[in-house]
Amino acid sequence: MNHADPHASLAARITEAGGAVPLLRGSNLGPYVFPGIPAEYTNWRDEVRAWKDSVALLEQSYHMTELHLEGPGAIAFLKEFAVNKLDTFPVMRAKQLVLAAPDGNLIADAIIFHEEEHFYRIVGAPFASDWLLYNAENTQHEVKATKFDNWSAGVVPRDVYRIQLQGPNAMELMMRVTGGNVPEVRFFGIGEFQIAGKTVRGLRHGMAGTPGFELYGPWDEQTEVRAAIEEAGADLGLRKAGSLAYSTTAQESGWMPMPLPAIYSAPELQEYREWLNGYYLESIGSLGGSLVSEDVADYYVDPIEVGYGNLIDWDREFMGRDALLAKRDNQRRTKVTLEWNDEDVAGIIAASLFTGAREDAEKPARYLALPSPMYATFESDAVRSDGRTVGVSQWNSYSANGGHVISTAVVDLEFAKPGTDLTLLWGEPDTRRATVDDHAMREIRVRVAPSPYFDKVIKSGDNDQVVAAAR
Structure with missing residues (x-):
């Protein structure tokens, strides 16, 4: 079986690669590229x-991908998979839709718009739409699902x-x-x-x-x-x-975009992995960064630790409820912002480009691009304290409003207090991806900041505000 074959299922790809982690860490797909618009309109x-x-x-x-759900059974269908409250959902309202796997980890989130009595529009990254489309094809509820792909899949009206x-x-x-x-x-x-x-x-x-x-x-x-x-x-x-x-x-x-969807390991999702093929980002996406584990579950996050705990409807059954309840009662991590040390960032940029700036004359540092240093579809960098991994940093970027590179991370509760000093390991050890240049690993000092970062850290007189999450 050839991974270039678009008809090869995700399940078959995992088997051939020897596991989900080797598959994802062997993909040469780069970071997500936003289609349809130029890199800059001005600067x-x-x-x-x-x-x-x-x-x-x-x-x-x-x-953004859209999935349209039509029919009187739409809410009953969604209640099987969404963790959040749906009983009160009038027309001309929207909600955050949060979907959990059987193991309680996060598959995806999206925004759901209730536009007519029996018409709902789900908007966001493709993972929520893909999961619900698959389940709509096999449901007994009276609901029809229609998917509208984003322009990464084709330029169409x-x-x-x-x-x-x-x-x-x-x-x-x-x-x-x-x-x-x-x-x-x-x-x-x-x-x-x-x-x-x-x-x-x-x-x-x-x-x-x-x-x-x-x-x-x-x-x-x-x-x-x-x-x-x-x-x-x-x-x-x-x-x-x-x-x-x-x-x-x-x-x-403070929104965590595109964490690795928790679909690669649960036995209950085997048929879904057989349904997904090379047309879907879940099958061809890349996993990058310095966090190294053979267990793909170590790259997952759960809805509670990323801030969705107050949305959960505990008064009904849904997929993953029992596992998620156990996570609630034994919460280990929470979401934070990491503020990267300016000197370390500048030093890594210099060491990636200039021979004289390298600690090791043989290898440069891993290139750090601005404003987005991302170099994989799903990025997971190890966050450490005294050499011990205490968290994982995901999406990262330079904030022109804050004046620092920052990232969204989950860290162990004992290290989540704003002002806590940690380190982030930058690079991809023993990379198998041709898109990653040969490099030496480097540490970056990081400081824990609140999430959301904008309203609590960036101040400008009386003009303090939080930017709405652009999905």
């Missing part, structure tokens, strides 16, 4: 600063365009483009209004200190809407965020 530093200082337009039309407006000037911009008719909607409420004569719906993000909106409407009507927004925002400091700036949004907001 990524100012594009990042716009969601703190003025207003940013964040593009979501091309990189989509159901809707989707953009976000975030920043202190976002509400003024919304007032201008709607003629002052911005509906008053609560956190994660959905409003409907007119822009340039076109009907637009907007999800109200309550994660920001000032209101922000995720706007969407029919794909064929986006040109007039976009033009109206750009014209109205010209003197408000509107910046369109390119893919480089977009890749940095999650760390400031």
Whole structure:
């Protein structure tokens, strides 16, 4: 069996590779690339600063997968797999949808929009949609699932365009483009209004200190809407965020994007692994970083440690409930932000490029790119204290608002206090991936900071706020 064969199942790939970890750590797929938009519209530093200082337009039309669920059995179906509360879910509201594996670890999260009585739109990375699509094909509930792939799978017109407006000037911009008719909607409420004569719906993000909106409407009507927004925002400091700036949004907001989905080991998910093939990112994605383990479960996270504990509906059964309950009662880790030491980061960049800056003249440091040092689909770097691994760092980026490289991590509870000094091991020991240059391992000093990072660490007079998570 050839891994290049798109028809080869994930289960077959795991068997041929000798396990899930060898499969993932042998993949030459690089970091996720946001399709459909340029790396920069202007420059990524100012594009990042716009969601703190003025207003940013964040593009979501091309990189997010959508799954549409239709039918009176949709909620009953979702209750089998989602950990969160779904009994109270009126039309024109949205929720965070959290999906757990039988072992209680996280498969994926997404945002679910309830738009009509029996119509739900699930939006996010592909892992949630893939899992629910598979299960919808085998359910007894009255529900139909239709998947709309992102542009990584092919450049085709989509159901809707989707953009976000975030920043202190976002509400003024919304007032201008709607003629002052911005509906008053609560956190994660959905409003409907007119822009340039076109009907637009907007999800109200309550994660920001000032209101922000995720706007969407029919794909064929986006040109007039976009033009109206750009014209109205010209003197408000509107910046369109390119893919480089977009890749940095999650760390400031405290959201953990794309942790390794917990689908590779549970015996109960064998049929799902046989259903997945080379068309799906789960089958071809790469696992990189300095955390080394033969057990793929060591790369998983669970919903409680990443901050979803308050969303869980313990009063009903769902997949993974008992295992998740055990994790709640014996919580070991929690989510934090890690602030990387500036001198160590600069030293590694220098040692990756300049012979004179290397401690070992034979090997450079592992290259550290800015603003996103990610070099695998799923990244897991060992976080250590006195040489002992006490956590794992995942998505990382340089924050132009904070002035540091930061990452989202889970660490043991005893090391989670803000201000705690730890180290991060940078590099990929004994790499099997051609995309990773030959290098020497280096340590980076890191300091624990709160998660979300933005509202508690980055201060600017009376203009403190948290950026809404751009999925």
